[in-house]
Amino acid sequence: MSSAAETLAFLREVRLFKDIAAPELATLAESLRERPLRRGQVLFREGEVGEEMFVVQRGSIVISKPVTGRVEQVLARIGPGDFFGEMSLFDCSPRSATIQADSDATLLALDREALRRLTEQSPRAAAAFFHALVQVFVERLRASGDLVAEVTRWGLEATGLDLDSR
Amino acid sequence: MNETDASPTPPRRAKLELLVRHDADEGFDVRQIGSATAFVQSRPQRVPDESWELAEMPSRVAGQPSFFLKNTTTDRFLLLTEPEKFLWQRMDGQTSLQEIATAYVLRYGAFDFDIIPALMRKLQRAQLLTLTPTSRLRQALARNRRRPVVKAIESGLTALERINISSRNVQRAFTAAYRWGGFLLFTPAGVIACLLLAAAGLVAGVKLWHEGSDIVAGFGGHALRGLITVKLLFFLTVAAHQIVHGLALIHYRRRVREFGFTFLHGFVPTFYVDVTDIFMTSRRARVVTAVSGAGVHLVLGSAWFLVALAAPLGSFTQAFAAASGIIQWQAFAIALYPFCFIEMDGYHVLVDVLGMPTLKQEAMSWAGSLVRRGANWRMGRQEALFALYVVVSTLSVAAFVAFNVMLIVHARS
Numbered sequence A: 001m002s003s004a005a006e007t008l009a010f011l012r013e014v015r016l017f018k019d020i021a022a023p024e025l026a027t028l029a030e031s032l033r034e035r036p037l038r039r040g041q042v043l044f045r046e047g048e049v050g051e052e053m054f055v056v057q058r059g060s061i062v063i064s065k066p067v068t069g070r071v072e073q074v075l076a077r078i079g080p081g082d083f084f085g086e087m088s089l090f091d092c093s094p095r096s097a098t099i100q101a102d103s104d105a106t107l108l109a110l111d112r113e114a115l116r117r118l119t120e121q122s123p124r125a126a127a128a129f130f131h132a133l134v135q136v137f138v139e140r141l142r143a144s145g146d147l148v149a150e151v152t153r154w155g156l157e158a159t160g161l162d163l164d165s166r
Numbered sequence B: 001m002n003e004t005d006a007s008p009t010p011p012r013r014a015k016l017e018l019l020v021r022h023d024a025d026e027g028f029d030v031r032q033i034g035s036a037t038a039f040v041q042s043r044p045q046r047v048p049d050e051s052w053e054l055a056e057m058p059s060r061v062a063g064q065p066s067f068f069l070k071n072t073t074t075d076r077f078l079l080l081t082e083p084e085k086f087l088w089q090r091m092d093g094q095t096s097l098q099e100i101a102t103a104y105v106l107r108y109g110a111f112d113f114d115i116i117p118a119l120m121r122k123l124q125r126a127q128l129l130t131l132t133p134t135s136r137l138r139q140a141l142a143r144n145r146r147r148p149v150v151k152a153i154e155s156g157l158t159a160l161e162r163i164n165i166s167s168r169n170v171q172r173a174f175t176a177a178y179r180w181g182g183f184l185l186f187t188p189a190g191v192i193a194c195l196l197l198a199a200a201g202l203v204a205g206v207k208l209w210h211e212g213s214d215i216v217a218g219f220g221g222h223a224l225r226g227l228i229t230v231k232l233l234f235f236l237t238v239a240a241h242q243i244v245h246g247l248a249l250i251h252y253r254r255r256v257r258e259f260g261f262t263f264l265h266g267f268v269p270t271f272y273v274d275v276t277d278i279f280m281t282s283r284r285a286r287v288v289t290a291v292s293g294a295g296v297h298l299v300l301g302s303a304w305f306l307v308a309l310a311a312p313l314g315s316f317t318q319a320f321a322a323a324s325g326i327i328q329w330q331a332f333a334i335a336l337y338p339f340c341f342i343e344m345d346g347y348h349v350l351v352d353v354l355g356m357p358t359l360k361q362e363a364m365s366w367a368g369s370l371v372r373r374g375a376n377w378r379m380g381r382q383e384a385l386f387a388l389y390v391v392v393s394t395l396s397v398a399a400f401v402a403f404n405v406m407l408i409v410h411a412r413s
Helices: A004-013 A022-031 A087-091 A112-121 A123-159 B035-041 B082-090 B097-108 B115-125 B136-143 B148-161 B171-179 B182-186 B188-210 B212-219 B223-251 B276-280 B283-310 B316-336 B345-354 B359-373 B381-412
Strands: A033-037 A042-044 A052-058 A061-068 A071-078 A098-101 A105-111 B015-021 B028-034 B052-057 B066-071 B076-080 B164-167 B259-264 B268-273
Touching (some): A022 A112, A071 A123, A105 A112, A112 A123, A123 B035, B066 B082, B097 B115, B182 B223, B182 B283, B188 B316, B223 B259, B223 B268, B223 B283, B283 B345
Antiparallel strands (some): A033 A105, A061 A098, B052 B066
């Protein structure tokens, strides 16, 4: 388990928290819960209920979506400093993808209650957090558009479908 | 080099990351699958066995037979070479393309794998794997549709192509027509009568030729207008040509799938009959079917010549009938003459007899490579045939154009 100082030092490097002042960040760090994962272990599956987001402190995580049988499409592979599961913080809907560890990993969990406290106690810190979050949302939205195009191209090439000559 | 000259860099092959869970434990593997890999590992699935039919067409030249592959659901036909048939038989949904390619190498000792995607596209277009076909012209237009003119042409052709007056429920009508007299065309008496009429027409035509200038004078200075009217009337007889093709099918107990009118490729108005079912019968039946349609023009041309001969010299009737006779006989000759780059009845008979269903395409391809790479005078039997086809066809087209120019000039003067 990491010490508080190590956790705080790590959070300062995380894009999501980098604009939050040290005192507020220290308070936030106290509300984060450490969650270890073994290699191959599934944190949660698509459709499950959850109200936490996670920041990867160590290790590698695979985000996937079931396709057929035992096969899932990898949506992203993320590492230290990246985060996931933030959607459930806001819309209370079931998880949209499955999360598993690609290697032994440590996650930091931020739940809805901790975020509510941050918003109430330090609106400036909350604003910095949400601003960083929106920036990442926009990037992910663009990336998902690219992924759709890539998947379409993959499908055309993989089936030998020749639309150019039609 | 300017920007438009620069050839674009081909895009990298797409890749997907797939996570495959283990059966035994919680673990998983993440595999990066390139589209090319997925392609070779795909298992092409042909349509169910009851939806296709295969018939062999022996070759007398190339040494290898060809095969007619028919989609019995859509009535689309494909010509397959022996290697293509080999590949088709392995597209059972169980065998991967990689395995099919391996089997192909072992069987033929060739690494010409382009044949596989090319065949798949062909099968897809014939809806034997999926998808629908499109003409080369439309493909070319589609490739260049950014140009406004091309786009306008494409839109125009699309609109014309939509004009299709046809029926797929014509078998009963053709059967009735055959029963009520059509069968006579396929009896020895009918054939002899047609030949006698043709001989009489030939005699009449020769006599008329000698009086050509007097006959043309019957148009009264409106020769061009008269010829156009004759052409329009001729167009209607194309329907009779197609109907006789259909009667031939009935004679050989095959099915007439469709009869109608359309704009071929979007701009050639034509009547048509679907005679593809005849490919499932004997070569004799195919030849008779092809020749019988063209025979309509021989008979009608002869009849017109006889009418012209009987009409008063220099009258409009005589001029009109003589011109109609000429155009009908031209149509007969063109329909049966195989060397004119047009795949008409005579061409189909020729390729059937030779067992080379893609003679024109192969000959053109061979001639093209000859032009690009220079002459190679070491020719086998097949190359000699290609050369013969291209040379004779070129000369024939030139002669045909010259003959018609001569006729028009003769008529105008």
